[in-house]
Amino acid sequence: MGEIQKNTDAMGRYLKWAALVFAFCLLACAIFTLVWLYGVKIQTLVDCVSHLKDRTKKTEKRNGFKHDASYIKDCVVHVAKRDVRGTDTGGLVSEAIRNAIGAVYIRWGKKTCPSTAELVYEGVIGGSLRRSGGSGANYQCLPLNPIYDTYVPGNQSRARMYGAKYKTNHFSPLAHVDETNPVCSVCRVKSRSTVLIVPGRNQCPADQWTREYYGYLMSSHHSHKRTEYVCVDRHPESRPNSGRNRDGALLYAVESRCDKGTLPCGPYLEGRELTCAVCTM
Structure with missing residues:
Protein backbone atom coordinates (compact mmCIF):
# COMPACT_ATOMS: atom_id res chain seq x y z
CA MET A 1 0.00 0.00 0.00
CA ILE A 101 -4.49 66.53 -43.08
CA GLY A 102 -4.69 70.25 -43.64
CA ALA A 103 -6.25 73.12 -45.55
CA VAL A 104 -4.41 75.85 -47.44
CA TYR A 105 -5.59 79.39 -48.11
CA ILE A 106 -4.14 82.74 -49.15
CA ARG A 107 -4.18 85.62 -46.73
CA TRP A 108 -4.40 88.61 -49.03
CA GLY A 109 -2.84 91.80 -47.67
CA LYS A 110 -0.65 90.19 -44.97
CA LYS A 111 2.83 88.64 -45.08
CA THR A 112 2.21 86.55 -41.97
CA CYS A 113 -0.35 83.93 -41.01
CA PRO A 114 -2.74 83.97 -38.03
CA SER A 115 -1.80 82.08 -34.88
CA THR A 116 -4.10 79.26 -35.99
CA ALA A 117 -1.99 78.51 -39.09
CA GLU A 118 1.57 77.93 -40.23
CA LEU A 119 3.29 79.97 -42.93
CA VAL A 120 3.94 78.14 -46.20
CA TYR A 121 5.50 81.20 -47.86
CA GLU A 122 5.09 84.95 -48.04
CA GLY A 123 4.89 86.93 -51.23
CA VAL A 124 3.49 89.81 -53.23
CA ILE A 125 0.24 90.05 -55.15
CA GLY A 126 0.48 89.92 -58.92
CA GLY A 127 -1.91 89.85 -61.85
CA SER A 128 -2.68 91.20 -65.30
CA LEU A 129 -2.42 94.85 -66.33
CA ARG A 130 -5.73 96.56 -65.61
CA ARG A 131 -6.36 97.52 -69.25
CA SER A 132 -5.08 94.26 -70.75
CA GLY A 133 -7.60 91.96 -72.39
CA GLY A 134 -5.42 88.85 -72.06
CA SER A 135 -3.26 86.91 -69.62
CA GLY A 136 -4.82 85.53 -66.44
CA ALA A 137 -7.97 86.90 -64.83
CA ASN A 138 -7.09 85.93 -61.25
CA TYR A 139 -4.72 87.44 -58.73
CA GLN A 140 -1.63 85.47 -57.73
CA CYS A 141 0.37 85.31 -54.50
CA LEU A 142 3.88 85.32 -55.96
CA PRO A 143 6.75 84.03 -53.75
CA LEU A 144 9.69 86.33 -53.11
CA ASN A 145 12.24 83.80 -54.39
CA PRO A 146 11.19 82.75 -57.91
CA ILE A 147 13.01 79.93 -59.69
CA TYR A 148 13.54 80.25 -63.45
CA ASP A 149 14.19 77.35 -65.79
CA THR A 150 15.21 77.81 -69.43
CA TYR A 151 14.25 81.31 -70.55
CA VAL A 152 14.67 83.77 -73.41
CA PRO A 153 16.07 87.19 -72.40
CA GLY A 154 13.99 90.26 -73.16
CA ASN A 155 10.27 90.85 -73.60
CA GLN A 156 8.40 88.76 -76.14
CA SER A 157 4.75 88.89 -77.14
CA ARG A 158 3.50 86.51 -74.45
CA ALA A 159 1.40 86.48 -71.31
CA ARG A 160 2.54 88.96 -68.68
CA MET A 161 2.53 89.21 -64.90
CA TYR A 162 2.48 92.61 -63.17
CA GLY A 163 2.58 93.63 -59.57
CA ALA A 164 -0.60 94.81 -57.87
CA LYS A 165 -1.56 98.04 -56.19
CA TYR A 166 -4.14 99.20 -53.66
CA LYS A 167 -6.54 101.88 -54.96
CA THR A 168 -8.13 102.96 -51.70
CA ASN A 169 -7.73 106.73 -51.60
CA HIS A 170 -11.46 107.38 -51.07
CA PHE A 171 -12.03 104.56 -48.60
CA SER A 172 -10.87 105.73 -45.18
CA PRO A 173 -10.30 102.33 -43.46
CA LEU A 174 -7.68 101.44 -46.11
CA ALA A 175 -6.58 104.90 -47.23
CA HIS A 176 -3.17 104.52 -45.57
CA VAL A 177 -2.11 101.86 -48.11
CA ASP A 178 -3.37 103.67 -51.19
CA GLU A 179 -1.01 103.43 -54.21
CA THR A 180 1.24 100.86 -52.49
CA ASN A 181 2.02 97.29 -53.50
CA PRO A 182 0.08 94.70 -51.47
CA VAL A 183 1.66 91.63 -49.89
CA CYS A 184 0.22 88.18 -49.26
CA SER A 185 0.94 84.90 -47.53
CA VAL A 186 0.05 81.27 -48.13
CA CYS A 187 -1.10 79.63 -44.90
CA ARG A 188 -1.86 76.07 -43.84
CA VAL A 189 -4.03 74.90 -40.96
CA LYS A 190 -3.70 71.38 -39.56
CA SER A 191 -6.58 69.07 -38.67
CA ARG A 192 -9.01 70.99 -40.88
CA SER A 193 -9.82 70.27 -44.49
CA THR A 194 -12.38 72.86 -45.62
CA VAL A 195 -11.86 76.54 -46.46
CA LEU A 196 -14.83 78.86 -46.87
CA ILE A 197 -14.64 82.47 -48.05
CA VAL A 198 -17.72 84.34 -46.83
CA PRO A 199 -18.50 87.46 -48.91
CA GLY A 200 -20.58 90.19 -47.28
CA ARG A 201 -19.88 89.15 -43.68
CA ASN A 202 -16.82 89.43 -41.45
CA GLN A 203 -17.91 86.49 -39.30
CA CYS A 204 -18.13 82.75 -39.92
CA PRO A 205 -21.57 81.19 -40.45
CA ALA A 206 -21.52 79.00 -37.31
CA ASP A 207 -19.50 78.20 -34.20
CA GLN A 208 -18.13 75.04 -35.80
CA TRP A 209 -16.06 77.22 -38.12
CA THR A 210 -12.77 78.89 -37.18
CA ARG A 211 -12.25 82.40 -38.48
CA GLU A 212 -8.75 82.67 -39.91
CA TYR A 213 -9.00 86.35 -40.78
CA TYR A 214 -11.51 88.96 -41.90
CA GLY A 215 -11.44 92.12 -43.97
CA TYR A 216 -12.89 93.73 -47.07
CA LEU A 217 -13.87 92.22 -50.37
CA MET A 218 -11.72 93.70 -53.16
CA SER A 219 -11.42 93.37 -56.92
CA SER A 220 -10.67 95.35 -60.08
CA HIS A 221 -12.54 98.55 -60.94
CA HIS A 222 -15.91 97.94 -62.57
CA SER A 223 -14.76 99.72 -65.75
CA HIS A 224 -11.48 97.76 -66.05
CA LYS A 225 -10.86 94.25 -67.26
CA ARG A 226 -12.55 91.61 -65.13
CA THR A 227 -10.48 89.80 -62.47
CA GLU A 228 -11.80 88.09 -59.32
CA TYR A 229 -13.00 88.91 -55.82
CA VAL A 230 -10.53 88.35 -52.99
CA CYS A 231 -10.78 88.86 -49.24
CA VAL A 232 -8.12 91.39 -48.18
CA ASP A 233 -7.18 91.58 -44.51
CA ARG A 234 -8.82 94.31 -42.43
CA HIS A 235 -5.35 95.63 -41.50
CA PRO A 236 -3.48 95.36 -44.80
CA GLU A 237 0.25 95.68 -45.29
CA SER A 238 2.31 96.65 -48.30
CA ARG A 239 5.88 96.44 -49.52
CA PRO A 240 8.20 99.10 -48.09
CA ASN A 241 8.88 102.09 -50.35
CA SER A 242 6.32 100.98 -52.93
CA GLY A 243 4.33 104.17 -53.37
CA ARG A 244 5.19 104.87 -57.00
CA ASN A 245 2.21 105.56 -59.27
CA ARG A 246 2.61 102.65 -61.69
CA ASP A 247 -0.50 100.71 -62.51
CA GLY A 248 -0.54 96.94 -62.79
CA ALA A 249 -3.24 94.76 -61.29
CA LEU A 250 -5.41 97.01 -59.13
CA LEU A 251 -7.43 96.34 -55.98
CA TYR A 252 -10.54 98.37 -55.20
CA ALA A 253 -13.03 97.94 -52.39
CA VAL A 254 -16.26 96.31 -53.58
CA GLU A 255 -19.56 98.19 -53.18
CA SER A 256 -22.98 96.58 -53.15
CA ARG A 257 -25.50 97.81 -55.72
CA CYS A 258 -29.16 97.09 -55.23
CA ASP A 259 -31.00 99.97 -56.86
CA LYS A 260 -29.60 99.20 -60.33
CA GLY A 261 -28.88 95.52 -59.77
CA THR A 262 -30.59 92.42 -58.47
CA LEU A 263 -29.20 92.33 -54.92
CA PRO A 264 -32.02 92.54 -52.36
CA CYS A 265 -32.28 96.12 -51.06
CA GLY A 266 -32.78 95.45 -47.40
CA PRO A 267 -29.95 93.35 -46.21
CA TYR A 268 -27.71 94.94 -48.89
CA LEU A 269 -27.44 98.71 -48.78
CA GLU A 270 -26.59 100.86 -51.77
CA GLY A 271 -22.94 101.87 -52.00
CA ARG A 272 -21.75 100.06 -48.85
CA GLU A 273 -18.32 98.42 -48.95
CA LEU A 274 -18.65 94.67 -48.50
CA THR A 275 -16.77 92.83 -45.78
CA CYS A 276 -15.57 89.23 -45.89
CA ALA A 277 -14.18 86.42 -43.76
CA VAL A 278 -12.04 83.36 -44.40
CA CYS A 279 -13.12 80.38 -42.30
CA THR A 280 -11.93 76.80 -41.90
CA MET A 281 -13.39 73.62 -40.47
Missing part, protein backbone atom coordinates in the same frame (compact mmCIF):
# COMPACT_ATOMS: atom_id res chain seq x y z
CA GLY A 2 2.86 2.35 0.85
CA GLU A 3 4.40 1.86 -2.56
CA ILE A 4 1.08 2.53 -4.26
CA GLN A 5 0.62 5.75 -2.22
CA LYS A 6 4.09 6.94 -3.21
CA ASN A 7 3.33 6.31 -6.87
CA THR A 8 0.02 8.15 -6.55
CA ASP A 9 1.70 11.15 -4.92
CA ALA A 10 4.41 11.23 -7.58
CA MET A 11 1.77 11.06 -10.31
CA GLY A 12 -0.14 13.94 -8.69
CA ARG A 13 2.98 16.08 -8.52
CA TYR A 14 3.76 15.25 -12.15
CA LEU A 15 0.27 16.20 -13.28
CA LYS A 16 0.46 19.48 -11.37
CA TRP A 17 3.79 20.38 -12.99
CA ALA A 18 2.49 19.33 -16.39
CA ALA A 19 -0.58 21.49 -15.91
CA LEU A 20 1.57 24.48 -14.87
CA VAL A 21 3.89 24.03 -17.86
CA PHE A 22 0.91 23.71 -20.20
CA ALA A 23 -0.71 26.83 -18.74
CA PHE A 24 2.58 28.73 -19.05
CA CYS A 25 2.92 27.68 -22.68
CA LEU A 26 -0.64 28.78 -23.43
CA LEU A 27 -0.01 32.13 -21.75
CA ALA A 28 3.27 32.60 -23.62
CA CYS A 29 1.61 31.75 -26.92
CA ALA A 30 -1.25 34.13 -26.21
CA ILE A 31 1.13 36.96 -25.32
CA PHE A 32 3.25 36.31 -28.40
CA THR A 33 0.17 36.24 -30.62
CA LEU A 34 -1.18 39.51 -29.16
CA VAL A 35 2.18 41.24 -29.47
CA TRP A 36 2.55 40.04 -33.04
CA LEU A 37 -0.96 41.09 -34.05
CA TYR A 38 -0.65 44.44 -32.27
CA GLY A 39 2.72 45.01 -33.88
CA VAL A 40 1.29 44.25 -37.31
CA LYS A 41 -1.55 46.70 -36.69
CA ILE A 42 0.72 49.47 -35.51
CA GLN A 43 3.27 48.91 -38.24
CA THR A 44 0.49 48.95 -40.80
CA LEU A 45 -0.77 52.23 -39.38
CA VAL A 46 2.72 53.72 -39.31
CA ASP A 47 3.26 52.62 -42.92
CA CYS A 48 -0.11 54.15 -43.78
CA VAL A 49 0.85 57.49 -42.25
CA SER A 50 4.28 57.40 -43.89
CA HIS A 51 2.70 56.63 -47.25
CA LEU A 52 0.18 59.40 -46.68
CA LYS A 53 2.94 61.93 -46.07
CA ASP A 54 4.80 60.85 -49.21
CA ARG A 55 1.65 61.06 -51.28
CA THR A 56 0.82 64.47 -49.81
CA LYS A 57 4.28 65.85 -50.63
CA LYS A 58 4.08 64.56 -54.20
CA THR A 59 0.59 65.99 -54.62
CA GLU A 60 1.70 69.35 -53.21
CA LYS A 61 4.60 69.47 -55.65
CA ARG A 62 2.37 68.53 -58.58
CA ASN A 63 -0.73 70.60 -57.81
CA GLY A 64 0.61 73.48 -55.76
CA PHE A 65 -0.13 72.85 -52.08
CA LYS A 66 -3.32 70.85 -52.65
CA HIS A 67 -3.81 67.65 -50.68
CA ASP A 68 -4.89 64.24 -51.95
CA ALA A 69 -8.21 64.08 -50.11
CA SER A 70 -9.17 60.67 -51.48
CA TYR A 71 -6.10 58.99 -50.04
CA ILE A 72 -6.52 60.78 -46.73
CA LYS A 73 -10.05 59.38 -46.51
CA ASP A 74 -8.84 55.86 -47.31
CA CYS A 75 -6.13 56.06 -44.69
CA VAL A 76 -8.50 57.29 -41.99
CA VAL A 77 -10.94 54.47 -42.77
CA HIS A 78 -8.05 52.03 -42.67
CA VAL A 79 -7.02 53.30 -39.25
CA ALA A 80 -10.56 52.96 -37.94
CA LYS A 81 -10.76 49.36 -39.11
CA ARG A 82 -7.53 48.52 -37.30
CA ASP A 83 -9.25 49.61 -34.06
CA VAL A 84 -6.40 50.96 -31.99
CA ARG A 85 -8.50 53.69 -30.42
CA GLY A 86 -7.77 54.25 -26.78
CA THR A 87 -4.13 53.15 -26.98
CA ASP A 88 -1.14 55.45 -26.72
CA THR A 89 0.26 54.33 -30.05
CA GLY A 90 -3.14 54.71 -31.67
CA GLY A 91 -3.26 58.25 -30.32
CA LEU A 92 0.13 58.99 -31.85
CA VAL A 93 -0.99 57.61 -35.18
CA SER A 94 -4.20 59.62 -35.05
CA GLU A 95 -2.17 62.73 -34.24
CA ALA A 96 0.12 62.03 -37.18
CA ILE A 97 -2.88 61.73 -39.47
CA ARG A 98 -4.37 64.96 -38.13
CA ASN A 99 -1.06 66.70 -38.83
CA ALA A 100 -0.97 65.26 -42.35
Whole structure:
Protein backbone atom coordinates (compact mmCIF):
# COMPACT_ATOMS: atom_id res chain seq x y z
CA MET A 1 0.00 0.00 0.00
CA GLY A 2 2.86 2.35 0.85
CA GLU A 3 4.40 1.86 -2.56
CA ILE A 4 1.08 2.53 -4.26
CA GLN A 5 0.62 5.75 -2.22
CA LYS A 6 4.09 6.94 -3.21
CA ASN A 7 3.33 6.31 -6.87
CA THR A 8 0.02 8.15 -6.55
CA ASP A 9 1.70 11.15 -4.92
CA ALA A 10 4.41 11.23 -7.58
CA MET A 11 1.77 11.06 -10.31
CA GLY A 12 -0.14 13.94 -8.69
CA ARG A 13 2.98 16.08 -8.52
CA TYR A 14 3.76 15.25 -12.15
CA LEU A 15 0.27 16.20 -13.28
CA LYS A 16 0.46 19.48 -11.37
CA TRP A 17 3.79 20.38 -12.99
CA ALA A 18 2.49 19.33 -16.39
CA ALA A 19 -0.58 21.49 -15.91
CA LEU A 20 1.57 24.48 -14.87
CA VAL A 21 3.89 24.03 -17.86
CA PHE A 22 0.91 23.71 -20.20
CA ALA A 23 -0.71 26.83 -18.74
CA PHE A 24 2.58 28.73 -19.05
CA CYS A 25 2.92 27.68 -22.68
CA LEU A 26 -0.64 28.78 -23.43
CA LEU A 27 -0.01 32.13 -21.75
CA ALA A 28 3.27 32.60 -23.62
CA CYS A 29 1.61 31.75 -26.92
CA ALA A 30 -1.25 34.13 -26.21
CA ILE A 31 1.13 36.96 -25.32
CA PHE A 32 3.25 36.31 -28.40
CA THR A 33 0.17 36.24 -30.62
CA LEU A 34 -1.18 39.51 -29.16
CA VAL A 35 2.18 41.24 -29.47
CA TRP A 36 2.55 40.04 -33.04
CA LEU A 37 -0.96 41.09 -34.05
CA TYR A 38 -0.65 44.44 -32.27
CA GLY A 39 2.72 45.01 -33.88
CA VAL A 40 1.29 44.25 -37.31
CA LYS A 41 -1.55 46.70 -36.69
CA ILE A 42 0.72 49.47 -35.51
CA GLN A 43 3.27 48.91 -38.24
CA THR A 44 0.49 48.95 -40.80
CA LEU A 45 -0.77 52.23 -39.38
CA VAL A 46 2.72 53.72 -39.31
CA ASP A 47 3.26 52.62 -42.92
CA CYS A 48 -0.11 54.15 -43.78
CA VAL A 49 0.85 57.49 -42.25
CA SER A 50 4.28 57.40 -43.89
CA HIS A 51 2.70 56.63 -47.25
CA LEU A 52 0.18 59.40 -46.68
CA LYS A 53 2.94 61.93 -46.07
CA ASP A 54 4.80 60.85 -49.21
CA ARG A 55 1.65 61.06 -51.28
CA THR A 56 0.82 64.47 -49.81
CA LYS A 57 4.28 65.85 -50.63
CA LYS A 58 4.08 64.56 -54.20
CA THR A 59 0.59 65.99 -54.62
CA GLU A 60 1.70 69.35 -53.21
CA LYS A 61 4.60 69.47 -55.65
CA ARG A 62 2.37 68.53 -58.58
CA ASN A 63 -0.73 70.60 -57.81
CA GLY A 64 0.61 73.48 -55.76
CA PHE A 65 -0.13 72.85 -52.08
CA LYS A 66 -3.32 70.85 -52.65
CA HIS A 67 -3.81 67.65 -50.68
CA ASP A 68 -4.89 64.24 -51.95
CA ALA A 69 -8.21 64.08 -50.11
CA SER A 70 -9.17 60.67 -51.48
CA TYR A 71 -6.10 58.99 -50.04
CA ILE A 72 -6.52 60.78 -46.73
CA LYS A 73 -10.05 59.38 -46.51
CA ASP A 74 -8.84 55.86 -47.31
CA CYS A 75 -6.13 56.06 -44.69
CA VAL A 76 -8.50 57.29 -41.99
CA VAL A 77 -10.94 54.47 -42.77
CA HIS A 78 -8.05 52.03 -42.67
CA VAL A 79 -7.02 53.30 -39.25
CA ALA A 80 -10.56 52.96 -37.94
CA LYS A 81 -10.76 49.36 -39.11
CA ARG A 82 -7.53 48.52 -37.30
CA ASP A 83 -9.25 49.61 -34.06
CA VAL A 84 -6.40 50.96 -31.99
CA ARG A 85 -8.50 53.69 -30.42
CA GLY A 86 -7.77 54.25 -26.78
CA THR A 87 -4.13 53.15 -26.98
CA ASP A 88 -1.14 55.45 -26.72
CA THR A 89 0.26 54.33 -30.05
CA GLY A 90 -3.14 54.71 -31.67
CA GLY A 91 -3.26 58.25 -30.32
CA LEU A 92 0.13 58.99 -31.85
CA VAL A 93 -0.99 57.61 -35.18
CA SER A 94 -4.20 59.62 -35.05
CA GLU A 95 -2.17 62.73 -34.24
CA ALA A 96 0.12 62.03 -37.18
CA ILE A 97 -2.88 61.73 -39.47
CA ARG A 98 -4.37 64.96 -38.13
CA ASN A 99 -1.06 66.70 -38.83
CA ALA A 100 -0.97 65.26 -42.35
CA ILE A 101 -4.49 66.53 -43.08
CA GLY A 102 -4.69 70.25 -43.64
CA ALA A 103 -6.25 73.12 -45.55
CA VAL A 104 -4.41 75.85 -47.44
CA TYR A 105 -5.59 79.39 -48.11
CA ILE A 106 -4.14 82.74 -49.15
CA ARG A 107 -4.18 85.62 -46.73
CA TRP A 108 -4.40 88.61 -49.03
CA GLY A 109 -2.84 91.80 -47.67
CA LYS A 110 -0.65 90.19 -44.97
CA LYS A 111 2.83 88.64 -45.08
CA THR A 112 2.21 86.55 -41.97
CA CYS A 113 -0.35 83.93 -41.01
CA PRO A 114 -2.74 83.97 -38.03
CA SER A 115 -1.80 82.08 -34.88
CA THR A 116 -4.10 79.26 -35.99
CA ALA A 117 -1.99 78.51 -39.09
CA GLU A 118 1.57 77.93 -40.23
CA LEU A 119 3.29 79.97 -42.93
CA VAL A 120 3.94 78.14 -46.20
CA TYR A 121 5.50 81.20 -47.86
CA GLU A 122 5.09 84.95 -48.04
CA GLY A 123 4.89 86.93 -51.23
CA VAL A 124 3.49 89.81 -53.23
CA ILE A 125 0.24 90.05 -55.15
CA GLY A 126 0.48 89.92 -58.92
CA GLY A 127 -1.91 89.85 -61.85
CA SER A 128 -2.68 91.20 -65.30
CA LEU A 129 -2.42 94.85 -66.33
CA ARG A 130 -5.73 96.56 -65.61
CA ARG A 131 -6.36 97.52 -69.25
CA SER A 132 -5.08 94.26 -70.75
CA GLY A 133 -7.60 91.96 -72.39
CA GLY A 134 -5.42 88.85 -72.06
CA SER A 135 -3.26 86.91 -69.62
CA GLY A 136 -4.82 85.53 -66.44
CA ALA A 137 -7.97 86.90 -64.83
CA ASN A 138 -7.09 85.93 -61.25
CA TYR A 139 -4.72 87.44 -58.73
CA GLN A 140 -1.63 85.47 -57.73
CA CYS A 141 0.37 85.31 -54.50
CA LEU A 142 3.88 85.32 -55.96
CA PRO A 143 6.75 84.03 -53.75
CA LEU A 144 9.69 86.33 -53.11
CA ASN A 145 12.24 83.80 -54.39
CA PRO A 146 11.19 82.75 -57.91
CA ILE A 147 13.01 79.93 -59.69
CA TYR A 148 13.54 80.25 -63.45
CA ASP A 149 14.19 77.35 -65.79
CA THR A 150 15.21 77.81 -69.43
CA TYR A 151 14.25 81.31 -70.55
CA VAL A 152 14.67 83.77 -73.41
CA PRO A 153 16.07 87.19 -72.40
CA GLY A 154 13.99 90.26 -73.16
CA ASN A 155 10.27 90.85 -73.60
CA GLN A 156 8.40 88.76 -76.14
CA SER A 157 4.75 88.89 -77.14
CA ARG A 158 3.50 86.51 -74.45
CA ALA A 159 1.40 86.48 -71.31
CA ARG A 160 2.54 88.96 -68.68
CA MET A 161 2.53 89.21 -64.90
CA TYR A 162 2.48 92.61 -63.17
CA GLY A 163 2.58 93.63 -59.57
CA ALA A 164 -0.60 94.81 -57.87
CA LYS A 165 -1.56 98.04 -56.19
CA TYR A 166 -4.14 99.20 -53.66
CA LYS A 167 -6.54 101.88 -54.96
CA THR A 168 -8.13 102.96 -51.70
CA ASN A 169 -7.73 106.73 -51.60
CA HIS A 170 -11.46 107.38 -51.07
CA PHE A 171 -12.03 104.56 -48.60
CA SER A 172 -10.87 105.73 -45.18
CA PRO A 173 -10.30 102.33 -43.46
CA LEU A 174 -7.68 101.44 -46.11
CA ALA A 175 -6.58 104.90 -47.23
CA HIS A 176 -3.17 104.52 -45.57
CA VAL A 177 -2.11 101.86 -48.11
CA ASP A 178 -3.37 103.67 -51.19
CA GLU A 179 -1.01 103.43 -54.21
CA THR A 180 1.24 100.86 -52.49
CA ASN A 181 2.02 97.29 -53.50
CA PRO A 182 0.08 94.70 -51.47
CA VAL A 183 1.66 91.63 -49.89
CA CYS A 184 0.22 88.18 -49.26
CA SER A 185 0.94 84.90 -47.53
CA VAL A 186 0.05 81.27 -48.13
CA CYS A 187 -1.10 79.63 -44.90
CA ARG A 188 -1.86 76.07 -43.84
CA VAL A 189 -4.03 74.90 -40.96
CA LYS A 190 -3.70 71.38 -39.56
CA SER A 191 -6.58 69.07 -38.67
CA ARG A 192 -9.01 70.99 -40.88
CA SER A 193 -9.82 70.27 -44.49
CA THR A 194 -12.38 72.86 -45.62
CA VAL A 195 -11.86 76.54 -46.46
CA LEU A 196 -14.83 78.86 -46.87
CA ILE A 197 -14.64 82.47 -48.05
CA VAL A 198 -17.72 84.34 -46.83
CA PRO A 199 -18.50 87.46 -48.91
CA GLY A 200 -20.58 90.19 -47.28
CA ARG A 201 -19.88 89.15 -43.68
CA ASN A 202 -16.82 89.43 -41.45
CA GLN A 203 -17.91 86.49 -39.30
CA CYS A 204 -18.13 82.75 -39.92
CA PRO A 205 -21.57 81.19 -40.45
CA ALA A 206 -21.52 79.00 -37.31
CA ASP A 207 -19.50 78.20 -34.20
CA GLN A 208 -18.13 75.04 -35.80
CA TRP A 209 -16.06 77.22 -38.12
CA THR A 210 -12.77 78.89 -37.18
CA ARG A 211 -12.25 82.40 -38.48
CA GLU A 212 -8.75 82.67 -39.91
CA TYR A 213 -9.00 86.35 -40.78
CA TYR A 214 -11.51 88.96 -41.90
CA GLY A 215 -11.44 92.12 -43.97
CA TYR A 216 -12.89 93.73 -47.07
CA LEU A 217 -13.87 92.22 -50.37
CA MET A 218 -11.72 93.70 -53.16
CA SER A 219 -11.42 93.37 -56.92
CA SER A 220 -10.67 95.35 -60.08
CA HIS A 221 -12.54 98.55 -60.94
CA HIS A 222 -15.91 97.94 -62.57
CA SER A 223 -14.76 99.72 -65.75
CA HIS A 224 -11.48 97.76 -66.05
CA LYS A 225 -10.86 94.25 -67.26
CA ARG A 226 -12.55 91.61 -65.13
CA THR A 227 -10.48 89.80 -62.47
CA GLU A 228 -11.80 88.09 -59.32
CA TYR A 229 -13.00 88.91 -55.82
CA VAL A 230 -10.53 88.35 -52.99
CA CYS A 231 -10.78 88.86 -49.24
CA VAL A 232 -8.12 91.39 -48.18
CA ASP A 233 -7.18 91.58 -44.51
CA ARG A 234 -8.82 94.31 -42.43
CA HIS A 235 -5.35 95.63 -41.50
CA PRO A 236 -3.48 95.36 -44.80
CA GLU A 237 0.25 95.68 -45.29
CA SER A 238 2.31 96.65 -48.30
CA ARG A 239 5.88 96.44 -49.52
CA PRO A 240 8.20 99.10 -48.09
CA ASN A 241 8.88 102.09 -50.35
CA SER A 242 6.32 100.98 -52.93
CA GLY A 243 4.33 104.17 -53.37
CA ARG A 244 5.19 104.87 -57.00
CA ASN A 245 2.21 105.56 -59.27
CA ARG A 246 2.61 102.65 -61.69
CA ASP A 247 -0.50 100.71 -62.51
CA GLY A 248 -0.54 96.94 -62.79
CA ALA A 249 -3.24 94.76 -61.29
CA LEU A 250 -5.41 97.01 -59.13
CA LEU A 251 -7.43 96.34 -55.98
CA TYR A 252 -10.54 98.37 -55.20
CA ALA A 253 -13.03 97.94 -52.39
CA VAL A 254 -16.26 96.31 -53.58
CA GLU A 255 -19.56 98.19 -53.18
CA SER A 256 -22.98 96.58 -53.15
CA ARG A 257 -25.50 97.81 -55.72
CA CYS A 258 -29.16 97.09 -55.23
CA ASP A 259 -31.00 99.97 -56.86
CA LYS A 260 -29.60 99.20 -60.33
CA GLY A 261 -28.88 95.52 -59.77
CA THR A 262 -30.59 92.42 -58.47
CA LEU A 263 -29.20 92.33 -54.92
CA PRO A 264 -32.02 92.54 -52.36
CA CYS A 265 -32.28 96.12 -51.06
CA GLY A 266 -32.78 95.45 -47.40
CA PRO A 267 -29.95 93.35 -46.21
CA TYR A 268 -27.71 94.94 -48.89
CA LEU A 269 -27.44 98.71 -48.78
CA GLU A 270 -26.59 100.86 -51.77
CA GLY A 271 -22.94 101.87 -52.00
CA ARG A 272 -21.75 100.06 -48.85
CA GLU A 273 -18.32 98.42 -48.95
CA LEU A 274 -18.65 94.67 -48.50
CA THR A 275 -16.77 92.83 -45.78
CA CYS A 276 -15.57 89.23 -45.89
CA ALA A 277 -14.18 86.42 -43.76
CA VAL A 278 -12.04 83.36 -44.40
CA CYS A 279 -13.12 80.38 -42.30
CA THR A 280 -11.93 76.80 -41.90
CA MET A 281 -13.39 73.62 -40.47
